[in-house]
Structures are given as structure tokens and as C-alpha cells.
Amino acid sequence: MKHSIKKISTVAISLMAYLSLPVYANSQTQSAPLHQEAQAIAKQFLGQLKPELQKSMKTNGPAKTIDFCHTKAPEIAKKLAQKTGWDINRVSLKPRGLKAQPDQWETSILKRFNEQLSQGIPPQKMEFSAIVTIDNQKQFRYMKAIPTGDVCLTCHGTNITPPVQKALQNHYPNDAATGYTKGQIRGAFSFSKAL
Numbered sequence: 001m002k003h004s005i006k007k008i009s010t011v012a013i014s015l016m017a018y019l020s021l022p023v024y025a026n027s028q029t030q031s032a033p034l035h036q037e038a039q040a041i042a043k044q045f046l047g048q049l050k051p052e053l054q055k056s057m058k059t060n061g062p063a064k065t066i067d068f069c070h071t072k073a074p075e076i077a078k079k080l081a082q083k084t085g086w087d088i089n090r091v092s093l094k095p096r097g098l099k100a101q102p103d104q105w106e107t108s109i110l111k112r113f114n115e116q117l118s119q120g121i122p123p124q125k126m127e128f129s130a131i132v133t134i135d136n137q138k139q140f141r142y143m144k145a146i147p148t149g150d151v152c153l154t155c156h157g158t159n160i161t162p163p164v165q166k167a168l169q170n171h172y173p174n175d176a177a178t179g180y181t182k183g184q185i186r187g188a189f190s191f192s193k194a195l
């Protein structure tokens with residue numbers, strides 16, 4: 001997703017139609033095959049990353065696991081993209097990864113997810129998909145919320161140890177992805193496919 005904010009703003013008006021829809025369990029494309037395809041990709045992404053993250057935390061400790069996340073997470077995304085033909089990313093309102101800065105559409109959905117959280121909706125159920133037109137190019141877009149769990153707090157929480165802080169600074173001098181508490185929405189999967 002390398003569209004500039006400027007380009008996207010040209011279609012802001014047509015997007016508003018989509019953004020006025022409630023996010024939770026009410027996407028107009030929810031039953032579409034592409035929505036299901038995206039759900040399956042999210043499952044695969046998580047299924048590949050989470051066990052390896054946990055294993056590395058145990059055997060190498062958190063500071064070294066940051067090196068692991070730095071190379072492994074983008075690698076998993078890249079391989080899944082090659083395999084599936086989708087554009088695959090993770091984004092956040094407080095980004096860490098170099099590609100994690102959300103565009104305008106993603107920002108709106110992330111904000112909606114946060115609103116839904118404050119209404120008591122479980123993050124595990126938050127997902128959204130829509131067909132949007134950007135630069136005259138129609139695409140299917142899908143997002144799924146990623147909640148903050150206990151294991152995440154070592155690197156995304158409020159009490160980061162000095163070695164972890166140092167490792168984070170090495171890779172991410174502009175890191176914004178700390179200060180989270182359990183249950184908050186850390187970010188979201190964001191996938192798209194040209195139609």
C-alpha cells in the first residue's frame with residue numbers, strides 16, 4: 001500500500017460512504033469469498049508469527065527477540081503476499097515497523113476499532129472489509145484488530161526494561177508502539193487486493 005495521503009484524499013468523499021457503516025460484524029462484504037480469503041490469511045500470519053515469537057522470547061529473551069521481530073515479521077508478510085497475491089501489512093495508530101504507518105482509510109478503521117472497544121466489543125471480533133476506489137483502481141480492503149495480550153507488554157507496554165528499550169532504539173528510533181495496557185488494540189492486519 002504505497003498510496004500517498006494526497007492521492008487517497010481525492011477519493012475521501014466516496015470513502016465516506018463506507019466509513020459511515022458500523023465496523024463490527026456489519027461489513028457489506030462479510031460473506032464475500034474475498035473477505036473469507038483475507039480471514040484465512042490473517043490466521044496464517046498469526047499462526048506463523050505467534051509461536052515463533054513465544055519460542056524466541058523463551059530461548060533468547062526479549063531484547064534478542066526484537067531482532068527476530070524486525071526481520072521475521074516483514075519476512076512472513078512478504079512470503080504470504082507472494083503466495084496469495086494480496087498486499088499484506090500490519091498497521092497501528094502508534095506505529096513501530098517501517099511500513100506500519102496507516103493511510104487515511106486504515107486510520108479511520110483503526111479509530112473505529114478503538115471506539116468499538118470503548119463500547120465493550122471484544123477486539124477478537126473486530127474486522128472490516130470494503131471495496132474502495134483509489135486512483136481509479138478498485139480494490140478489496142480488509143482489516144482485523146490485533147489486541148494487546150500479556151506477552152506483548154514486554155515490548156509494547158508501559159514498563160519497558162532498559163535492554164529492551166535499547167534494542168528498540170537500535171531498530172526503531174521513531175518507535176511509537178509502547179505505553180499499551182492489556183486488552184487495548186495494538187494495531188491491525190491490513191490486506192488489500194486489486195480488483
Ligand code: HEC
Pocket residue numbers: 057062063065066067069070071073074090091092094095096097098100146147148149151152153154155156177186187188
Ligand atoms: C520481543 C518484543 C515484542 C513482543 C513481545 C511483541 N512485539 Fe509486536 N512488535 C515488535 C517489533 C520489533 C515490531 C516491529 C516489527 C517490524 O519491524 O515490522 C512489532 C510490531 C508489531 C505490530 C505491527 C504494527 C507496528 O506498530 O509495527 C503489531 C500489530 C504488534 N507488534 C503486535 C504485537 C502483539 C499483539 C504482541 C503480543 C502477542 C506483540 N506485538 C509482542 C516487538 C514485539
